[in-house]
Amino acid sequence: MTTINKELNDVKKATGPTDEQLIARFQQGDAYAYDLLVKRYRDPLMNFIFRFLGNRIEAEDILQETFLRLYKNKHYYKEIAKFSTWIYTIAGNLAKTELRKRKRRNIFSIHNFMSTEKDYELPDKGITPHKYANSAITDKEIQKAIGKLSPKFKQVILLRDVQGFSYEEIAQIVNIPLGTVKSRVNRARLKLQYDLKKIVKDI
């Protein structure tokens, strides 16, 4: 189990009621239950969205929008699904939409025809050619490699390896068959390994 999910469980244990009990209370008009859900999911969702988009400001906007959707559409939640998968579905869909918008903006941006911002990034002076072999990859390099993944691979690898969801839960969140989830996670791990090797070599 990942650190994030451990923290989430600690919060749940400390506060008592399950997510499903809280959303049921909120559906009946208990605003305090909504506050508790926000408190539980604020950090893990922020982490997920930030890793997805790689931009803190955008991530916070999407996080706000996720909680607003929860507030406005509380009655759409049905108890057949776990609350966590439902809220991650909302956040993931919003993050993917944001990526599509960003792609459109980049297409029409004049900066697209010039050097990208990434070209101006200064290399970390602490990096050596043997860094990868020494397993001293920085978080920044990992984030860069995540950013190179396509959204469908990015979503499953973040849900699996960063957020610690099971394959079955990911299948529910992304709404794809279990076999497809496993296949995507496998390919994403291989792609991440290949890209990180390249990133470290380039530096």
Added chain:
Amino acid sequence: MMNCDKAKSLLSDYIDGTLESEVKAEIDIYLEKDPECKTVFKEASDIQGKLANLPQVSPSADFDSNLRNRIINIDSTNKSPALNKKGLSLVFSGTVLVAALYLFIFTDIGMQYNTQEGPMPSSAIGGPSTHVDKTVVASDNIVEPAIEQPESDSLKSIPEKVNTSNIHLAGEESK
């Protein structure tokens, strides 16, 4: 027969530890023979461990207050149409009431008066009346109204019938 591509297809199961022991042993044997493939497995496994331990990114300190403000806005937006409808209906009702009162007080609408017996409508006071007493049907017998003569001294027009000695104007001494 195991090869690197086949082993790679089982990478996730290998890392997650969900492979059957026989299959895992087969991959381990193969990886010993293929150092390049073994490096891929080791690096992928390392990355998976690092992903699980990436530092937590938290929202900014004013996140909760910003969210609360947006929710308040949603609530007020959702409530305002109802208020507007209510407000509009009140304003409309009030306007209709005032208009009705105005019509009854300041106009002759709704008032059946008789010029002989009833009071003079207020609209007729101090100005020409727009009230039509009856419908006038066009007819050949319509008599054109007499053209109003300009005001003139009637005494001058018939001087022979006037005994001016009986007329005393103000300020004149009686003769």
